[in-house]
Amino acid sequence: xxxxxxxxxxxxxxFVSCExxxxxxxxxxxxxxxxxxxxxxxxxxNEAKQCGVPMGAPVFKHxxxxxxxxxxxxxxxxxxxxxxxxxxxxxxxxxxxxxEIYSVDESFLDLSELPITDYAGWGKAxxxxxxxxxxxxxxxxxxxxxxxxxxxxxxxxxxxxxxGAFSFTGLEDHRREAALASMPVEGIWGxxxxxxxxxxAEGITTAHALAAMRPQHAKQLMGIQGRQxxxxxxxxxxxxxxxxxxxxxxxxxxxxxxxxxNQVHVLEAAIATLGARAAFSLRREDLLARRxxxxxxxxxxxxxxxxxxxxxxxxxPTNDSGYIISALVEQLNTFFSNRQQYHQLGVxxxxxxxxxxxxxxxxxxxxxxxxxxxxxRMQALDLINTKWGKGKLYxxxxxxxxxxxxxxxxxxxxxxxxxxxxxEAHIV
Amino acid sequence: MREDKEDQGISVHTGFPxxxxxxxxxxxxxxxxxxxxxxxxxxxxxxxxxxxxAGVFDGDIAIVDRALxxxxxxxxxxxxxxxxxxxxxxxxxxxxxxxxWGVVTATIHEHRKIHP
Numbered sequence: 105x106x107x108x109x110x111x112x113x114x115x116x117x118x119f120v121s122c123e124x125x126x127x128x129x130x131x132x133x134x135x136x137x138x139x140x141x142x143x144x145x146x147x148x149x150n151e152a153k154q155c156g157v158p159m160g161a162p163v164f165k166h167x168x169x170x171x172x173x174x175x176x177x178x179x180x181x182x183x184x185x186x187x188x189x190x191x192x193x194x195x196x197x198x199x200x201x202x203x204e205i206y207s208v209d210e211s212f213l214d215l216s217e218l219p220i221t222d223y224a225g226w227g228k229a230x231x232x233x234x235x236x237x238x239x240x241x242x243x244x245x246x247x248x249x250x251x252x253x254x255x256x257x258x259x260x261x262x263x264x265x266x267x268g269a270f271s272f273t274g275l276e277d278h279r280r281e282a283a284l285a286s287m288p289v290e291g292i293w294g295x296x297x298x299x300x301x302x303x304x305a306e307g308i309t310t311a312h313a314l315a316a317m318r319p320q321h322a323k324q325l326m327g328i329q330g331r332q333x334x335x336x337x338x339x340x341x342x343x344x345x346x347x348x349x350x351x352x353x354x355x356x357x358x359x360x361x362x363x364x365x366n367q368v369h370v371l372e373a374a375i376a377t378l379g380a381r382a383a384f385s386l387r388r389e390d391l392l393a394r395r396x397x398x399x400x401x402x403x404x405x406x407x408x409x410x411x412x413x414x415x416x417x418x419x420x421p422t423n424d425s426g427y428i429i430s431a432l433v434e435q436l437n438t439f440f441s442n443r444q445q446y447h448q449l450g451v452x453x454x455x456x457x458x459x460x461x462x463x464x465x466x467x468x469x470x471x472x473x474x475x476x477x478x479x480x481r482m483q484a485l486d487l488i489n490t491k492w493g494k495g496k497l498y499x500x501x502x503x504x505x506x507x508x509x510x511x512x513x514x515x516x517x518x519x520x521x522x523x524x525x526x527x528e529a530h531i532v
Numbered sequence: 533m534r535e536d537k538e539d540q541g542i543s544v545h546t547g548f549p550x551x552x553x554x555x556x557x558x559x560x561x562x563x564x565x566x567x568x569x570x571x572x573x574x575x576x577x578x579x580x581x582x583x584x585x586a587g588v589f590d591g592d593i594a595i596v597d598r599a600l601x602x603x604x605x606x607x608x609x610x611x612x613x614x615x616x617x618x619x620x621x622x623x624x625x626x627x628x629x630x631x632x633w634g635v636v637t638a639t640i641h642e643h644r645k646i647h648p
Contacts, residue, residue, distance in 0.1 A: 128633070129611075191572070239598060526593065527574075527576050529609050531578065531580030532580075532619040532626075
């Protein structure tokens with residue numbers, strides 16, 4: 105038997121929990137955290153959920169709801185969230201080096217090789233340790249597959265009685281079946297907005313029903329992933345920890361416009377979107393680009409076809425979305441004309457150096473302060489985007505010409521990253 | 533004899549190995565001295581003048597470890613519900629029912645600020 109055991113450690117309402125760590129008075133109150141620019145809700149306390157604040161809600165649309173329930177709003181304090189996230193990872197890495205940081209608030213551990221007998225007990229102990237030492241609540245799911253571990257963590261989150269941890273591994277059959285039957289199909293890892301209605305139409309409404317599906321049928325409905333899902337729900341691991349992969353040599357992101365356009369703001373918006381995406385890929389690989397570029401062309405199939413390419417060699421390698429976008433928008437202005445009908449636009453990054461090299465080898469030529477600041481901002485951006493899907497946070501196109509300045513009017517202090525903003529304790 | 537000594541003096545291959553190249557030698561690290569559990573250690577700014585006799589001044593930095601269980605003689609950070617603020621106190625003096633946030637392991641007082 106070489107059966108697998110995975111654990112998912114999932115932080116509950118992570119951004120809100122980080123705020124509460126340094127403001128215990130927020131405990132029990134409805135709290136939301138807003139995206140940069142204070143546009144949308146990116147985290148809700150349980151109380152705010154109960155008030156009916158939807159995830160992703162734009163604040164201006166729900167002003168009355170916020171006022172009626174006295175919901176407290178915070179601008180995202182990413183330096184804080186990033187720091188707490190790192191602490192949790194550091195702690196988990198002491199349990200086992202076999203760890204996959206899935207997102208800012210979720211990590212998978214491979215426990216297969218560890219001499220644990222009582223997994224639910226182990227989970228409760230880890231839950232208690234993280235709560236005590238770091239100070240944020242987590243839910244822990246243990247199971248023979250990652251899909252089941254996700255589900256187990258969700259079950260642990262929903263039932264206080266489990267004290268933060270639930271394990272499918274070592275669970276009696278009838279209890280496993282009851283647990284699966286209690287979980288709606290939408291909550292299963294990998295069941296998206298597209299597949300959920302298809303499954304419901306077939307009468308498959310719970311994890312239990314999906315687990316009982318014929319693999320072939322699941323494949324017909326959801327492709328190869330559907331088949332995998334059925335196996336995983338039956339405790340057969342198909343998805344291992346994500347291995348390290350080869351770093352990219354260049355990154356290209358391009359877009360064909362729905363309609364040819366001569367509008368500069370459409371092109372700028374495209375640069376913003378594509379630039380942000382390309383930079384994100386770069387950051388995910390811990391790389392910096394020394395060269396960045398932009399191309400645009402008119403429709404190849406129409407008369408007067410033209411193509412423009414601009415390239416920049418940077419003095420300081422970067423992976424900062426804001427910098428890349430504004431530099432490329434500047435390049436756009438060197439050839440843009442509203443007499444042209446643009447059909448396609450692309451952004452490319454290449455000539456990469458590893459991020460660490462910058463801080464050591466190239467120390468002398470780099471504006472470290474600005475680099476680090478940009479770095480912190482980018483990590484923050486990525487936290488949100490990895491958590492909530494690509495492009496939840498984006499550079500507003502109207503800000504393109506100016507430097508990007510996040511608004512922080514209701515941001516909590518940078519408790520862990522600024523000497524001037526340490527939490528204060530009064531002698532009593 | 534004298535010549536021998538001079539020879540040794542200019543030879544780069546004899547004599548003691550340069551200790552600075554020995555990987556096992558590490559410089560003293562204040563983080564190691566002051567922080568036992570980096571994941572659970574946070575920093576606070578001390579406010580108030582009441583402890584000057586004890587050598588703790590307004591503006592000092594308190595190193596706080598959440599991984600430690602408070603003992604009788606400890607100094608702790610706790611959340612003062614009524615004041616809506618953090619308090620630093622001798623553990624045995626905190627009100628019953630107050631939750632300890634973390635144990636203070638050290639305070640740092642800068643006699644001359646080198647980073648203004």
